[in-house]
Each structure stands twice: as structure tokens, then as C-alpha cells.
Amino acid sequence: QKQLQESGPGLVKPSETLSLTCTVSGGSISSSSYHWAWIRQPPGKGLEWIGNIYYSGYTYYDPSLKSRVTISLDTSKNQFSLNLSSVTAADTAMYYCARHSSGVGNAMDVWGQGTTVTVSS
């Protein structure tokens, strides 16, 4: 059974870069049936799709975050990562990684448990 697990610092200073990793277990991250996404949820607020990456390496980002976001794949470690630069307090959120699956119309059918990131000096 596929599982996703987020990891990374829980505290990031303003203006620095937030870096998170999602480890995929139970299957290959290189499968053409899937692509991989990051989503966040500020405290008490709704979900926000950040971006995704295909097995080929193609990436798509939310237009409002595009200038600060980079998502990458590490197939040797079965991981994908999120880098968000120049963070501010508004980037404080629960960050989830998830799998888009062609078996469910490219919806996100498997999610990690989430990791909390606080931006503060």
C-alpha cells in the first residue's frame, strides 16, 4: 500500500527558503500512472494547491506562487521535494504531499499526514 511521508524543518525564518521532502513507499515514484503534488493549509483556513511534478520532470505551479516555488524529483531515493523561497508569516501552514493518480482521473488519492511549518524569527 502506497504511503507518503513529509519531512523537513518545522521552523523557518522570514526571507529564507522553506524546504520539504516527501518520501514515497510502496511503489515507484517513476510510474507514468502518477504525478506528485504539494498542498498547504494555513491555520484555520482552506486548502491551497501549490504545484505538482510529473515522472518526466515537468512541473506546474499555482500562478500566485510560481515565482517562489520549485518542485523536484529524486528517483534514486523515491522522493520529491518542495522549495519555497522568500517566505513570510503568510507561508505558515500545514504542508501536505499527495499523489495524483490516472486511475481516479488525476485526482489526489493518497496523501501524507502533513507537516507543520511555522515562519518566524
Added chain:
Amino acid sequence: QSALTQPASVSGSPGQAITISCTGTSSDVGGYNYVSWYQQHPGKAPKLMIYNVSDRPSGVSNRFSGSKSGNTASLTISGLQAEDEADYYCISYASTTTPHYVFGTGTKVTVL
């Protein structure tokens, strides 16, 4: 890209049916049949309930159904149960400048 519009809250009594709307534009909801719905209980990760507007993943109760008309998608929960009390989010594929996805604002469902 603005979030899709959902009602902030919807409530119903056990056994009743409720419907949650999700309104977007012709660049997202109205332009593609890639609308999905997620249920989120407090402190938990979202769970996929509906994909491709009206399809249910394996294991999801048939009390949950989806539909779309124009730029508005809808999620209906029939036979409301206490365990259905949660936040619900729609999300749609969108393509304006570049392909991406956009979530709805979220709806809190309360079982009275």
C-alpha cells in the same frame, strides 16, 4: 487564480440530504470534467470522495454523489450521518496562463 466559491456552512439532520455547491468559471469548473471533492475531519488529511465530477473511488459510500451544470459543480450527501460532519473542499483543473488546480473555499458540514 481565485479560489472556487463554496458556501461557508451547510447543515442537516440525520437522514436528510444536503448539497454543497462549488462555483468557478469557464476556465476551470465549466471547462473541464476534472472536478473532485475531498472530506477533511479535524486534524486529518483530506480524503478523496468524488473524482471526474461524479465518479466515486472504491470504498466511498454511495451516499456521496457529484454533478455539474455550467460553471457550478455540486456534492450531494444523502442519508446524512453523524460521521459526515467535516469540512468539504472541491478542486478543479484549471488552465488560464498555465495548467494548474484550484481549490474551493471549503464548506463546514454540520449534522444537527
